[in-house]
């Protein structure tokens with residue numbers, strides 16, 4: 001279970017982006033979070049994945065309260081999450097070849113021995129041609145780079161996936177392919193998913209449950225957070 005309890009977060013403690021927001025995702029569940037631009041969906045997603053420290057509230061991951069955020073999060077909790085962002089070019093080191101980009105989390109966690117096997121498996125899973133593995137981000141398309149970023153997010157076999165507008169920059173066929181990869185991974189592993197976006201049709205089709213930001217905010221304001 002991924003539990004977000006009464007989270008208050010933002011970028012200035014005096015005026016947080018949201019207050020007292022709560023949301024829970026059951027093991028293996030796919031939840032879509034819909035809301036207008038700027039309401040705080042990405043901020044909530046980053047807090048959920050332990051990438052942004054909230055001002056108040058708790059994140060509980062499979063029964064254990066988050067022990068920190070970013071590099072201060074315990075490794076076991078940090079690696080429980082795979083995260084894919086909207087803009088692959090902002091989340092990919094431009095100096096890395098795609099094979100090293102995908103392998104980065106394994107090396108950072110002292111699991112370099114697994115690199116050849118996992119990179120080959122994931123390259124096939126996300127539909128990335130092997131000839132692209134030696135290229136750097138500026139030598140591939142947005143869709144190809146996002147496939148590599150999805151492979152990187154899956155490489156440690158996370159129990160939770162957070163996809164923050166993962167397909168917003170992609171065409172319909174790449175969107176369908178990446179959603180299919182996430183769903184295949186979830187079927188194989190039982191991972192849970194928080195998918196953030198504006199595309200109501202996509203999220204309703206993709207996720208078992210969709211949540212409107214407005215409803216989360218109303219519950220919070222009513223003290224039901």
Ligand SMILES: Nc1ncnc2c1ncn2[C@@H]1O[C@H](COP(=O)(O)OP(=O)(O)OP(=O)(O)O)[C@@H](O)[C@H]1O
Nearest residue numbers: 011017035036037038039040041042043044165198
């Ligand atoms: N690094 C930052 N520093 C300061 N303010 C920020 C930062 N990132 C986001 N914000 C602000 O926080 C608010 C919420 O942003 P957030 O990205 O969480 O919204 P969102 O709902 O995901 O929007 P979108 O759908 O457009 O991605 C916005 O007003 C935004 O300008």
